[in-house]
Amino acid sequence: MKKITVIDEKDTRSGFGAGLSELGKKNPNVVALCADLTGSLKMDAFEKEFPDRFFQVGIAEANMIGIAAGLTIGGKIPYTGTFANFSTGRVYDQIRQSVAYSGKNVKICASHAGLTLGEDGATHQILEDIGLMKMLPGMVVINPCDYNQTKAATIAIADYNGPVYLRFGRPKVPNFTPLDQKFEIGKALHLIEGTDVSIFATGHLVWKAIQAAEILQEKGISAEVINIHTIKPLDENAVITSVKKTGCVVTAEEHQMHGGLGDSIAQLLSRKLPLPLEMVAVNDSFGESGTPDELMIKYGLDTPNVVDAALRAIARKK
Amino acid sequence: MATTAELKDLCTQVRRDILRMVHAVQSGHPGGSLGCTEFFVALYKEIMHHNPAKFEMDGINEDVFILSNGHISPVYYSVLARTGYFPVEELKTFRKINSRLQGHPTTHEGLPGVRIASGSLGQGLSVAIGAALAKKLNSDNRLIYSLHGDGEIQEGQIWEAAMYAGSKGVDNIIATIDANGRQIDGDTDHVMPLGDIGKKFEVFGWDILKINDGNNIEEVISVLKEAKNHTGKGKPVLIVMKTEMGAGVDFMMGTHKWHGSAPNDEQLQKALAQLPETLGDY
Structure with missing residues (x-):
């Protein structure tokens, strides 16, 4: 099995900040807006380098989304930044009407997604954002797995003309994808080839899936690990091709079971290739305060949960 | 430049369009449309420098209008058609299946003249600010105009936007509030009293102008022209425009009842009799 090595440990939000700053140099039409969380979103470098193209809107997320939509009228490519909760649930109707239905080229960039926000607790730990955003017609939903991939995705989405939801997180996590990777929207990435079970993971769960595959290998099980960084549009061919080979599926995400990646894959497979599927996701529950590691264990999103799900899926194969 | 008589003729024809459009589908919002x-x-x-023959979404080097209270789509569509954005004949498709003239305006169906969807209230002032900021970045000296209902300013987002534009000095925007004092459930004074709208925006840092009779075309033109002279001076400009909901049709005035209901056959004939055809019905 291919051994995947960790380059270093970095937060994905810093990948966003670095990508935004690099993009600012390349593309003069890129502008950024932030609702009083510049430091948390790592947007300070962009603000410093391009003060005329940075808009501090204060604690007014609805206004931020509307201004972003307006900036596209005039050819700008706005990147909005705030926590995932305030990027989605708080401004759902603004995104729906002024961005998605209006077909505006706005990039909604959301940090501190999921449980790994940690100690701030459930008010800030949104686990419903992927579902909220993927339901909007035409909305692209991306959840990169590490610093390098978040940086690459941040830069790549400027070349796509249309609304994008880019989701990333707060804690330092293993950074293992190549620095110079080409990010292609909607293209799943095979990380580990396997034959017994397909593990489709997104965001922070990709690394846990890789670790799970190593544990499964010790048990004599060959797991395939695929990084679904783009939840919508889903790389249906990659999913079907892998599942045809392995015959069973695990999905893994830092999100509710309802509405997340697992939900998308289950829907696809139930139509085209019904086979045993197990989900690693939060099961209809809010989060709570705690360290990121404690929370991932308590809510069943840790490496052993991925291993157990794989064993259950394999056991269900006929 | 058109003569006042020509503009009044156009107003009469637009009112006929509004009434016939909402009557044909027995739905839509005639009251605010007639008033505006x-x-x-x-x-x-x-007022606006614009190019109806060649509509471009980005509106570079053109004045841009953002309609925030999208339910008054009948007047918007009629005026867009009658100023050359699309064929007048298309007005007959209003609110029908497969039409570009949706119940509330949208960019989704590619209708020339529309740059943002509206209908869910309170969002257009933010959009107008964004478009104004883009003009500044592009060193484009044209202006952004927007229109809002008075009931609409009950939405919180309006005040987020008002605070932004005022405190950051977005001075290339002229927003107008249609102060007809009525909303679906009744008079604004009954539903949610608005107080002195101009004063409220003034303390948020806006430059305030007033139109005492928004159904007097000469006054409307004169104040809009004056408003242009108030731009570029560090403050966004707000016009509080008093209008009569249902203006032009006697039985539709003085009540909120025609906010969102269409006339029946008899009522339509009665209304049209007060507005003799001028430029030709669609």
């Missing part, structure tokens, strides 16, 4: 007829005719015929 002079504003739209003034804006599109006399």
Whole structure:
């Protein structure tokens, strides 16, 4: 099995900040807006380098989304930044009407997604954002797995003309994808080839899936690990091709079971290739305060949960 | 430049369009549409620099209009059609299946003249600010105009936007509030009293102008022209425009009842009799 090595440990939000700053140099039409969380979103470098193209809107997320939509009228490519909760649930109707239905080229960039926000607790730990955003017609939903991939995705989405939801997180996590990777929207990435079970993971769960595959290998099980960084549009061919080979599926995400990646894959497979599927996701529950590691264990999103799900899926194969 | 008589003729024809459009589908919002007829005719015929023959979403080097209270789509569509954005004949498709003239305006169906969807209230002022900021970045000296209902300013987002534009000095925007004092459930004074709208925006840092009779085309044009002279001076400009909901049709005035209901056959004939055809019905 291919051994995947960790380059270093970095937060994905810093990948966003670095990508935004690099993009600012390349593309003069890129502008950024932030609702009083510049430091948390790592947007300070962009603000410093391009003060005329940075808009501090204060604690007014609805206004931020509307201004972003307006900036596209005039050819700008706005990147909005705030926590995932305030990027989605708080401004759902603004995104729906002024961005998605209006077909505006706005990039909604959301940090501190999921449980790994940690100690701030459930008010800030949104686990419903992927579902909220993927339901909007035409909305692209991306959840990169590490610093390098978040940086690459941040830069790549400027070349796509249309609304994008880019989701990333707060804690330092293993950074293992190549620095110079080409990010292609909607293209799943095979990380580990396997034959017994397909593990489709997104965001922070990709690394846990890789670790799970190593544990499964010790048990004599060959797991395939695929990084679904783009939840919508889903790389249906990659999913079907892998599942045809392995015959069973695990999905893994830092999100509710309802509405997340697992939900998308289950829907696809139930139509085209019904086979045993197990989900690693939060099961209809809010989060709570705690360290990121404690929370991932308590809510069943840790490496052993991925291993157990794989064993259950394999056991269900006929 | 059109003569006042020509503009009044256009207003009359636009009112006929509004009534016939909502009557044909027995739905839509005639009240606010009739009340804002002079504003739209003034804006599109006399005030804005725009290019109906070649509509571009980005509106570079053109004045841009953002309609925030999208339910008054009948007046918007009629004036867009009658100023050359799309064929007048298309007005007959309003609110029908497969039409570009949706119940509330949208960019989704590619209708020339529309740059943002509206209908869910309170969002257009933010959009107008964004478009104004883009103009500044592009060193484009044209202006952003927007229209809002008075009931609409009950939405919180309006005040987020008002605070932003005022405190950051977005001075290339002229927002107008249609102060007809009525909303679906009744008079604004009954539903949610608005107080002194101008004073509220003033303390948020806006420059305030007033139109005492928004159904007097000469006054509307004169104040809009004056408003242009107030731009570029560090403050966004707000016009509080008093109008009569249902203006032009006697039985539709003085009540909120025609906010969102269409006339029946008899009522339509009665209304049209007060508005003799001028430029030709669609």
